[in-house]
Amino acid sequence: MDKKMLRRTRLFIFAVIIIFFFLVSRLAYLQIINYDYYWERAEKNRLRILPITAPRGEIFDRNGRQLVTNRPGFTVSLVDLGSGYSEQTIACLAEFLEMEEAEIQEKIGSQYYRRYLPVRLKMDVDIETVSKIAEHRLDLPGVMIEVQPIRNYVLSNFAAHVLGYLGEGTVTDRIIDFWGEKGYNYQPGELVGQAGLEQVWEPFLKGVDGGLQVEVNSTGQAIREFERVEPKPGSNLYLTLDASLQLIVEDALNEAINLQLEDNNAYAGEAGAVILDPQSGRILAMASLPSYDPNTFREDYPQLLQSSGRPLLNKTMEEHYPVGSVFKMVTGVAGLEKGVVNETERIYCGGTVTRFGATKSCFRGTVHGPLNIVEAITKSCNIFFYELGLRVGIDDLAYYAREFGFGEPTGLQDIFGERSGIVASREYKEQLLGEPWYPAETMDAAIGQGFSSITLLQLANYVAMVANGGIHYRPYLVDKIVDSEGNAQMVAEPEVLHRMEVNDSTWEIIRQGMKQVALAGGTASRLAHLPVRVAGKTGSAQVAGRGSDIPSHSFFVGYAPAEKPEIAFVVFVKHGGTGGTAAVPVAEKILESYFAPDIPEEEKDV
Amino acid sequence: MFDRRLLKNFDYQLLLIVLAICFYGLLVISSATRGAGEDISFVYLQKQAISIGMGFLAILVIISIDYLDFYRLSWYLYSFNLFCLGLVLFVGREAGGSYRWIDLKILDFQPSELAKIIIIITLARLLVEQKERLKNLSQLLPLLLHVFIPMIFIFMQPDLGTALVFAVIFLGMLYIGGVPEKNLLIVIGTGLAVFPLLWTRLMDYQKMRLIVFFNPDLDPLNHGYQLTQSMIAIGSGGITGKGLFAGTQARLQFLPEQHTDFIFSVLGEELGFLGGVLLLALYLLLIYRILKVASFSKDSFGALICTGVATMLTFQILVNIGMTLSIMPVTGLPLPFMSYGGNSMLMNMISIGVVLNVGMRRHKIQF
Numbered sequence: 001m002d003k004k005m006l007r008r009t010r011l012f013i014f015a016v017i018i019i020f021f022f023l024v025s026r027l028a029y030l031q032i033i034n035y036d037y038y039w040e041r042a043e044k045n046r047l048r049i050l051p052i053t054a055p056r057g058e059i060f061d062r063n064g065r066q067l068v069t070n071r072p073g074f075t076v077s078l079v080d081l082g083s084g085y086s087e088q089t090i091a092c093l094a095e096f097l098e099m100e101e102a103e104i105q106e107k108i109g110s111q112y113y114r115r116y117l118p119v120r121l122k123m124d125v126d127i128e129t130v131s132k133i134a135e136h137r138l139d140l141p142g143v144m145i146e147v148q149p150i151r152n153y154v155l156s157n158f159a160a161h162v163l164g165y166l167g168e169g170t171v172t173d174r175i176i177d178f179w180g181e182k183g184y185n186y187q188p189g190e191l192v193g194q195a196g197l198e199q200v201w202e203p204f205l206k207g208v209d210g211g212l213q214v215e216v217n218s219t220g221q222a223i224r225e226f227e228r229v230e231p232k233p234g235s236n237l238y239l240t241l242d243a244s245l246q247l248i249v250e251d252a253l254n255e256a257i258n259l260q261l262e263d264n265n266a267y268a269g270e271a272g273a274v275i276l277d278p279q280s281g282r283i284l285a286m287a288s289l290p291s292y293d294p295n296t297f298r299e300d301y302p303q304l305l306q307s308s309g310r311p312l313l314n315k316t317m318e319e320h321y322p323v324g325s326v327f328k329m330v331t332g333v334a335g336l337e338k339g340v341v342n343e344t345e346r347i348y349c350g351g352t353v354t355r356f357g358a359t360k361s362c363f364r365g366t367v368h369g370p371l372n373i374v375e376a377i378t379k380s381c382n383i384f385f386y387e388l389g390l391r392v393g394i395d396d397l398a399y400y401a402r403e404f405g406f407g408e409p410t411g412l413q414d415i416f417g418e419r420s421g422i423v424a425s426r427e428y429k430e431q432l433l434g435e436p437w438y439p440a441e442t443m444d445a446a447i448g449q450g451f452s453s454i455t456l457l458q459l460a461n462y463v464a465m466v467a468n469g470g471i472h473y474r475p476y477l478v479d480k481i482v483d484s485e486g487n488a489q490m491v492a493e494p495e496v497l498h499r500m501e502v503n504d505s506t507w508e509i510i511r512q513g514m515k516q517v518a519l520a521g522g523t524a525s526r527l528a529h530l531p532v533r534v535a536g537k538t539g540s541a542q543v544a545g546r547g548s549d550i551p552s553h554s555f556f557v558g559y560a561p562a563e564k565p566e567i568a569f570v571v572f573v574k575h576g577g578t579g580g581t582a583a584v585p586v587a588e589k590i591l592e593s594y595f596a597p598d599i600p601e602e603e604k605d606v
Numbered sequence: 607m608f609d610r611r612l613l614k615n616f617d618y619q620l621l622l623i624v625l626a627i628c629f630y631g632l633l634v635i636s637s638a639t640r641g642a643g644e645d646i647s648f649v650y651l652q653k654q655a656i657s658i659g660m661g662f663l664a665i666l667v668i669i670s671i672d673y674l675d676f677y678r679l680s681w682y683l684y685s686f687n688l689f690c691l692g693l694v695l696f697v698g699r700e701a702g703g704s705y706r707w708i709d710l711k712i713l714d715f716q717p718s719e720l721a722k723i724i725i726i727i728t729l730a731r732l733l734v735e736q737k738e739r740l741k742n743l744s745q746l747l748p749l750l751l752h753v754f755i756p757m758i759f760i761f762m763q764p765d766l767g768t769a770l771v772f773a774v775i776f777l778g779m780l781y782i783g784g785v786p787e788k789n790l791l792i793v794i795g796t797g798l799a800v801f802p803l804l805w806t807r808l809m810d811y812q813k814m815r816l817i818v819f820f821n822p823d824l825d826p827l828n829h830g831y832q833l834t835q836s837m838i839a840i841g842s843g844g845i846t847g848k849g850l851f852a853g854t855q856a857r858l859q860f861l862p863e864q865h866t867d868f869i870f871s872v873l874g875e876e877l878g879f880l881g882g883v884l885l886l887a888l889y890l891l892l893i894y895r896i897l898k899v900a901s902f903s904k905d906s907f908g909a910l911i912c913t914g915v916a917t918m919l920t921f922q923i924l925v926n927i928g929m930t931l932s933i934m935p936v937t938g939l940p941l942p943f944m945s946y947g948g949n950s951m952l953m954n955m956i957s958i959g960v961v962l963n964v965g966m967r968r969h970k971i972q973f
Contacts, residue, residue, distance in 0.1 A: 005909060006901060008782050012913065013897055016920050020890050023924070024883055026931045030841040031879040038841025042854055042875075049831065213831065 048079055049117055050214055054207030055149045057234030059163065059197065061243035062284075062479060066154055068163055073150035074125045076133065077118035078108065079142045089140050096132055097122045107189060120189050124150045151191075153294045159246050161314035162239075162286050162415065162477060164196025165294035179203070196314075196415050197237060197477065198294075204481050204489065207234030233484040240282035240479045240492075245594055249273050249285045252589040256573050256582050257289060267550055267575035269308055272315035272456050273586070278464035278559055278568040280494035281473025283412075286457075288315040317412065320421035320453040321572070324541030325380045325579070326557045327401075327448025329466055329510050331389050332373055334400040336506040340391035343509050346370040349383035358440035360386055363540070377513025378522045380538060382447050389446020394437055397445055398425035403500045404462045405472050406454055411497050414477040421458055424451035449542060456570050459557050464568035466514070467535070467559040469507055470500030511535055515562045524556065524584045532595045533562035536587070538579025551575045556583035560591055567594065617965045620895040621665075624943060624958055627888050628658050628951075631869070631944035637851050638865040638872040639946070650865060650946055657948040661955025668959030669966060676960070677907055680731045684752075687724040690717035691759035698763070705763050716949040718760045718768045723957045725753060726775060726914030733783035734907045740780075743789050749780070750793070766808065767937030771921055773797065778917030779910055782900075832868070836930045840874030840882075847878030865946040867938055870930040885944070889923050899965040908964035915957045 030038065059068035076097060078085060085108060094101045099122065108119050130145055137143070151166050168189050175194065176186045184203055186192055193199040210231030253271040260268030275285040290309040292300060304311050313319060335341040349368035352361040362368065362382045368375075376384035389397060401407065407423035422428060424445040426437040432451075444450030454462075457475060465472055474495040481490040514535035518527040523538040536558025543550055554576030559565040569587065576582025632654055639650040676683065690708070694717050698705030707714040732749055739745040753776045761769040780790060805813070839855035848854070853875035856864060864872050874882050893916050900912035919942050926941040928934030940950045 002906070004784055005782060005906065008784070009897055009901055009909075009913065012778070012782060012916070013894065016890070016893055016897075016916070019920060019924050020886055023927055023931070024886055026928075026933055027840070027874070027879055027882050027886075030837060030931065031844055031874065031882070034841050035844045038838050039844065041838045042842035 048214055050144070050146065050212045051117065052210040052212060052229075052231045053148045054209045054231035055233040056151060056166075056207065057201075057205040057236045057481075057484075059237045059239065061239050061241050061246075062282075063242070063244075064238075065243045067158065067239070067241075067243060069152050069154060070149035071152045072147050073123060074127070074130045075120055075123045075146045075148040076125050076130075077120045077144045077146060078104075079118040079144055085142060089142060092136065092140060093121065093133075093143065096129055096136075097125065110189060117187075118144055118146075123148065123191075151295070155243070155247075156293045156295060157291045158243070158250065159241065159286065160196075160291045160294055161288045161316070162196050162241065163294060164193055164198035164415075165292075165297040166191040166198060167194040167298065168192070175199075197239075200414055200416060201237060201478065201481070205234040205237065207484070208232040235481045235483040235489055237478050238480045238482065239477055240277075240284065241286070241477060242284045245275065245590070246285040246287060248593045249275065249287045249586075249590055250289065250291070252586040253287055253289050253571075253573070255589075256576065256586045260573065260576055260582065265551060265575060265577075268573070270310070270315060270574040271572060271576070271586075273569065273571045273590075274316050274456050274460035275567050275569040275590070276460050276464055276475055278467040278565045279473075281461075281464070281475045282479070282494075283475050283477050284567060286316050286477070288313070314415070314417065315572070315574075316456040317409075317415070317418045318455075320419050320455045320458075321553055321574075322449060322452065322541040322543060323454045323459060323555055324448045324539035324552065325382075326459060326537045326539035326555045326570075327452065327454075328377060328380065328385050328446075329462075329514070329537060330400050330404055330406075330448075331385050331392065331397060331446045332377060332510050332513070333502060333506055334392045334396050335388040336373070336509060337400070337502055338392055338396055341373060341388055343374070343505075344372055346372050347376070347384045347387050349381050351383070353383050353386055355386070355390065355443065356439045358443065360440075360443055373509060374513040374516060377510070377537065378516035380517075380523050385446045386443040389442050390439065392446070394424070394426060394442045394445060397442065398423050401452065403470075403498075404458075404465055405498070406452070406458055406462070410455075410457050410461045410472070411474040412457060412476065413474070418457065419455055421455050422451060422453040448539065456572050459555070459570040459572075460568055463537075463557045463559050463570065464565075465500065466507065466510060467565035467568050469504070470502050471496055472498040472500075511562070514558065518558070518562075523580055524558075524587075526580075526584060527588055527591070530560075530588070530591055530595065532560050532591070534558055534560040534587075534591060535562040535565075536584075538584060540578040540580075543575070551577045554582035555579050556587045558587065560595070612966045615966045615968055616669075617895060617899060617962055620892070620899070620958070620962060620965070623888055623892045623895065624955070627885070627892070627943040628661075630885060630888070631941075631946075632658075633850065634869055634873045634876075634944065635865050635946050637853070637876055638856060638869060640851070640856075653948065654946055654951070657951040658955075660948070661952050664952060664956050665959035665962065668956055669963045671963070672967060673908060673911070673960060673963040674967075676727050677731050677734075680728045683724045684728045687717070687721050687728075687756060688759070690715075691721060691756055693717070695759065695762060706765055713948060718763065718765055719949045719953040720956075721756050721760065722768075722771060722775065722918055723915075723953060723960060725756060725772060726779070726911055726918065726957070727960070729753060729776065729779055730907050730910035730914060733779060733910055734905075737784065737906070740783065740785050741789075743792065746780070746785065746789060746793065749776075761804070761807070764808070765938075767925065767939040770925075770937070771918060771939070774921040775914055775917050778921075779914045782913040783906075783910055832936070833929075833932050836868055836871040837932050839871040840930060843875040843878040843881075845879045847874075847876050847881055850876050852876060866940055867926065867936075867945065868930055869941055869945050870927050873944075874930070886927075889919070889942075893920055896961050899961050899968075902968045903964050904968050908968075912961050912964055915961050918957065919954070 055070045058066060060066055090101055090104050094104055104121055107121055133140060133143060133145060153163060168191060175192050179186055193202040208231060210229040212228050213226040253273055257269055257271050272288045276283045290311040292304050292311045348370045349362055351365050351367040352359055368379055368381045371381050371384050401423045406421055408420045409418040412418050428451055429435060429437055441450055445452060461472060461475060474497050476492050479492050480488055483489050514537055515533060516522050517536050518524045518534040520528055524536050527534045536556055539555030541553040541555065543553060554573040556579050557570045559568040571583040571586045573582035632651060635654055636651050694705055694708050697708060699707045699709050699714060706718060707716050729752060732752055736745060753772055757769050757772045835855060853872060855875050856872045873885065896912050896916045900909040903909045922939050922942050925934050925937055925939050929936055940947055942954045
């Protein structure tokens with residue numbers, strides 16, 4: 001080491017010594033000179049932070065009708081005053097709050113790494129309990145009563161699967177990890193959106209909690225307030241949903257289920273419907289029944305798990321079904337586009353047909369005679385579509401099914417859990433059974449039976465595509481998000497995900513057939529009396545082998561008005577029988593109300 | 607393989623001091639990580655002990671290579687370093703808003719920790735090569751770039767504290783390397799002038815930490831609260847402390863990171879002024895020994911590496927302990943050999959390994 005370096009190294013050591021001397025001085029200043037002051041502060045360290053929960057963002061329908069809001073409620077919490085929690089306090093609280101002691105211990109345990117924060121034991125405690133606790137204040141050191149906002153789903157069961165519910169995150173909860181990875185920190189015991197919009201839009205709805213720095217006395221009462229940070233309320237969601245329409249849909253579906261149950265249909269009990277704007281993908285109604293009340297979700301949960309009709313499942317998108325004849329437009333479009341049939345060609349229906357060793361019949365053996373494609377859709381003739389399906393072939397059928405968005409999620413992002421469903425194809429069968437495709441199976445595929453399985457949301461998008469000429473819009477539920485200061489944080493725009501290349505003449509033929517369905521002679525002729533023309537298609541999906549007495553699934557898909565479509569819809573009644581029996585009457589009620597002349601024009605403005 | 611005769615010059619004292627600090631750390635961590643009951647949580651102790659063990663293995667590996675090989679490999683090391691720092695920005699695991707770790711399945715690797723020792727070694731080589739031209743201010747530019755590039759990567763993660771460590775290492779090594787005082791002042795002045803530009807690039811939480819440092823009342827619920835609680839903890843410890851495991855502040859866990867960044871607060875509360883001074887004395891002794899090795903080293907390359915390591919440790923000690931004493935802003939730099947955490951432990955051990963290496967080979971071996 002040369003001289004200069006050595007000299008500088010010495011100076012460096014000198015500097016280090018000064019730094020250390022500086023630290024030691026500061027240490028002495030705090031620990032020796034100010035010892036008394038800090039000792040006292042530590043001894044009386046009853047400075048606590050009381051979080052103030054931010055009011056969660058409210059949810060409104062498209063017309064500004066309030067769907068979800070907050071109301072004040074009492075929360076009972078326990079704060080560690082420096083010597084832990086006494087057994088006696090916990091026992092006493094357990095009694096007042098009607099909780100198990102172990103449950104209280106568990107909540108305390110889940111917050112052990114932030115013990116200076118109060119542990120929230122029970123929310124929305126009734127006023128009697130609160131006054132009981134207040135009377136026994138002196139026997140309950142560390143017990144605090146705070147007023148916190150409680151979520152209020154104004155219309156109870158209304159659109160429960162869309163709105164979702166809140167639940168407490170626990171240490172082992174996936175949801176805390178899920179948001180944690182995205183940079184949002186949730187504490188165990190904090191309420192987190194667990195389904196539907198409440199889950200997906202959690203970061204926007206939540207807001208920013210505020211807090212109070214307070215000094216608490218030996219009984220846990222805040223005696224002095226030092227600092228206060230006001231919470232920032234969460235942002236409000238404005239939905240595409242039309243609350244009055246949603247109510248009509250839910251009522252009509254409920255009625256349909258009840259009718260089935262009155263008929264002693266042991267298989268019935270579930271139903272669903274989706275209505276969307278075919279020109280944008282806005283979801284106007286999305287109903288899944290039976291439903292649940294998000295207000296009392298946590299209390300009801302054990303029952304909900306066991307009750308019939310699987311109320312927790314969103315039947316519009318978390319499950320897919322064989323859909324039967326509503327699939328026939330796919331086969332029709334494929335046939336016309338491939339040029340294997342034209343508008344005028346007639347195919348003879350003799351009630352049954354035997355091809356490739358399989359004998360298949362028309363619905364209930366009906367003999368339709370010679371039919372063109374429009375008439376075949378109108379009457380829902382199976383024989384016509386068996387033949388057409390064979391002409392098209394399974395590969396092109398699968399291609400067009402995918403073009404209509406089957407086999408993968410429609411792209412709804414406002415609720416998690418959308419299923420893909422199944423497109424019947426050679427590959428699928430090979431993968432599932434390891435067997436080659438049989439031509440007879442193409443006949444099943446052509447009428448929506450066999451392997452294919454589709455969600456209600458996919459069906460709604462599919463009829464919307466027929467109505468709008470093949471445009472797959474991303475379905476969406478949230479129209480805009482407005483923060484607590486009134487600034488728009490997000491304004492949704494219709495998003496085109498796919499455009500089908502199909503000739504206008506093909507669309508016209510298919511639409512013609514669907515219009516005839518809802519007129520005299522069609523399978524949904526009872527809709528003929530409505531003030532608007534409807535284009536639709538019934539479906540009766542067989543779910544068991546021939547001769548079984550399990551009723552088929554009842555479907556009706558369509559759009560209206562037929563000339564200038566404002567809404568595209570799908571109605572589904574599980575095991576409701578034929579499409580005409582259960583689903584069409586539901587659609588009738590919905591359309592009747594929606595297009596009733598007494599609804600002000602701006603409310604149905606699409 | 608290395609020659610047994612090298613062991614004659616092995617600095618056992620230095621290693622013993624490091625070992626002492628590590629065990630001191632284990633003691634305080636065991637108190638800082640008490641679980642829901644009053645039991646010691648062995649998970650943290652076990653992991654930290656494994657890190658220490660791995661650190662010693664790393665030292666063994668490092669000292670078996672002649673440090674002059676590092677001189678030759680300098681550019682490979684530097685490129686590897688940049689590669690890792692770049693990689694972390696793309697595949698890094700995110701935590702608390704920054705990307706600092708690469709998931710290697712068995713452990714999370716933090717490239718910015720490795721970067722410190724690599725920059726010390728490679729900068730030492732540059733300084734040795736350019737020794738004659740250091741008087742010229744413009745000749746400092748390549749050196750500045752050399753450190754600035756990895757610094758920018760780390761700044762982008764973002765990790766402001768570690769980026770600052772690089773700036774200080776740079777200044778410390780330039781000083782020992784013989785750059786005229788006047789030029790050093792110009793570099794510092796430029797750095798301070800550039801700071802307002804960096805300010806706009808800081809994340810909100812980083813700005814908040816700096817603002818709160820100057821005015822703790824502005825953020826009474828988070829960082830301000832932490833600083834106050836840390837001072838109460840340390841101040842209430844008095845001369846002898848409340849006794850290990852007896853700290854009331856530590857028990858209530860007022861400080862969310864009391865086993866990592868705020869470990870000194872726990873030590874101050876439970877072991878008092880004497881405990882704190884003991885630790886500072888150990889650190890001072892450690893740095894003194896490192897600089898001693900520097901002054902005996904056979905070449906400037908070795909001497910510069912040692913002073914680089916000394917600068918790095920001093921700065922981290924100052925910033926971390928200063929933070930708990932409210933004389934430095936909250937930056938999230940760990941306390942060397944004390945804080946819980948595998949990456950910093952391993953990298954600090956490697957740095958010590960390099961210093962021991964320089965010390966062992968201080969004389970040309972006589973056959």
